[in-house]
Ligand SMILES: O=C(O)CCC(=O)C(=O)O
């Protein structure tokens with residue numbers, strides 16, 4: 001397990017969050033940016049997620065083609081992702097038009113890519129998946145492969161910390177690197193890691209910043225179709 005980040009073993013900030021740890025690159029093109037979002041941005045994103053979660057086209061349980069259900073609940077922006085494709089309406093839910101992808105979220109994603117790679121980013125991001133992890137929720141190893149572009153994926157984390165498992169492009173199994181993602185962290189994966197397998201084997205309940213009032217974990221994954 002990576003121990004980047006400014007927290008003790010309980011996950012509680014020991015320095016009020018003033019000290020930011022440097023970026024790490026667990027695989028080529030995969031960059032972890034601890035504390036990328038400051039407290040005000042985390043609040044802004046959390047407030048936005050609370051709005052996006054409301055119906056119509058709100059938070060839903062995703063059913064898999066073979067009959068299982070994802071333990072993570074999800075809402076999409078810009079384009080609606082379902083297993084396995086994208087649509088303009090919630091084809092596997094209430095049928096409502098998907099909520100718009102906000103321009104500012106694209107700017108945030110480009111800023112994270114620039115921070116990760118140290119070069120300008122002009123990607124037109126147009127879709128976000130908002131994943132809510134309640135107690136016990138997890139996400140199995142998978143690839144984000146329903147997009148037509150090779151633009152880097154940008155993920156923002158809020159609330160409880162989690163173990164984010166980052167593997168290879170070849171298969172779901174080892175080798176992998178486990179990275180702890182905490183509230184405010186960004187994770188960018190592009191280039192040779194764009195199609196790497198990744199997942200969330202567990203969250204760390206009770207580690208959300210208390211002032212967020214959030215019980216559980218939120219992840220906002222931004223992509224270009
Ligand atoms: O929750 C996360 O950090 C990862 C989410 C993810 O991999 C996805 O939505 O495809």
Ligand SMILES: [Fe+2]
Nearest residue numbers: 142143144198
């Ligand atoms: Fe993913």
